[in-house]
Amino acid sequence: MSVRRLAPDHVQPASFAFDAANENWADQQIAKYPEGRQASAVIPLLWKAQEQHDGWVPRAAIEEVARKLGMAPMRVMEIATFYTMFNLQPVGEHFVQLCGTTPCALRGAEAIKKVCQDVIGPQSTVTADGKLSWLEVECLGACCNAPMVQINFDYYEDLTPENFRTLLDDLRHGRPVKTGSQVGRSGSEPLGGGETLKDPALYDGTVIGAGDWQARVTEQRKAAAEAAAAKAAAEAEAKKAEATKPEAAKTDAAKPEAIKTDATPAAAGKPATDTAAAGRPKPSEPGQPTSAAQDTPAANGKPPGAADKPVK
Numbered sequence: 001m002s003v004r005r006l007a008p009d010h011v012q013p014a015s016f017a018f019d020a021a022n023e024n025w026a027d028q029q030i031a032k033y034p035e036g037r038q039a040s041a042v043i044p045l046l047w048k049a050q051e052q053h054d055g056w057v058p059r060a061a062i063e064e065v066a067r068k069l070g071m072a073p074m075r076v077m078e079i080a081t082f083y084t085m086f087n088l089q090p091v092g093e094h095f096v097q098l099c100g101t102t103p104c105a106l107r108g109a110e111a112i113k114k115v116c117q118d119v120i121g122p123q124s125t126v127t128a129d130g131k132l133s134w135l136e137v138e139c140l141g142a143c144c145n146a147p148m149v150q151i152n153f154d155y156y157e158d159l160t161p162e163n164f165r166t167l168l169d170d171l172r173h174g175r176p177v178k179t180g181s182q183v184g185r186s187g188s189e190p191l192g193g194g195e196t197l198k199d200p201a202l203y204d205g206t207v208i209g210a211g212d213w214q215a216r217v218t219e220q221r222k223a224a225a226e227a228a229a230a231k232a233a234a235e236a237e238a239k240k241a242e243a244t245k246p247e248a249a250k251t252d253a254a255k256p257e258a259i260k261t262d263a264t265p266a267a268a269g270k271p272a273t274d275t276a277a278a279g280r281p282k283p284s285e286p287g288q289p290t291s292a293a294q295d296t297p298a299a300n301g302k303p304p305g306a307a308d309k310p311v312k
């Protein structure tokens with residue numbers, strides 16, 4: 001891990017100001033936070049300052065961010081010096097961040113570092129043509145393809161001193177380069193491709209006791225299709241039978257039940273009392289005895305013989 005110090009005075013600019021577009025962008029970021037919480041925008045503003053200032057953050061930019069956010073310059077300095085995403089020294093057009101953490105170290109990061117020193121020079125210095133600079137950083141999360149470097153926003157993995165030297169030369173001369181693994185590895189698969197889960201039989205479900213699920217699903221689909229076809233045929237048959245019925249049968253079938261009943265001679269000759277009886281309350285309705293037993297005095301809560309005495 002390199003020491004995080006501000007660049008020497010002779011490379012520091014006298015002042016820094018956001019240009020109009022970035023000033024406007026910064027104001028929009030600050031406006032996202034509630035009153036009194038403007039300091040929350042410190043990282044976006046430092047990042048924008050770095051973008052504007054050729055990829056590194058000078059002291060003047062730290063002070064300008066502090067002024068805009070109403071923070072003590074030291075608070076902003078602490079953030080700028082803590083996060084390695086902020087470059088405190090001038091960087092080249094192609095800025096190499098070399099991972100020197102254990103997995104990469106075990107896989108040859110030291111040899112890659114040697115190439116950086118040979119081709120670019122000391123850490124945190126820019127080549128005379130302004131094309132290259134490098135810095136050793138902590139794990140960049142691509143350990144499975146170690147050793148690796150990040151150059152600007154791309155990763156280059158499975159490096160050897162030879163392919164890394166070629167890579168730097170191609171970048172310096174503007175030739176196209178390949179990002180990711182430099183030995184043809186796909187993603188983070190083992191070299192030469194995947195070695196496990198290659199048997200297609202693993203994917204038909206049999207090995208987990210599901211039986212021949214493909215045959216079962218085919219059978220189920222066939223049965224469902226046959227059932228649907230049989231249902232459609234039965235409905236078509238019923239429609240056909242309805243269409244061929246005699247007209248009179250259809251009319252009679254359509255008559256209301258009540259009309260049919262009243263038309264019978266017996267119903268016509270019913271005594272009127274039957275009609276009146278139909279209007280009586282049913283025995284189960286409130287205030288009516290529900291059985292013969294309820295007509296007895298005992299059932300009414302009166303002793304036998306006490307019922308119906310005239311009131312004086």
Ligand code: FES
Nearest residue numbers: 099104139142143
């Ligand atoms: S140790 Fe180098 S990428 Fe993780």
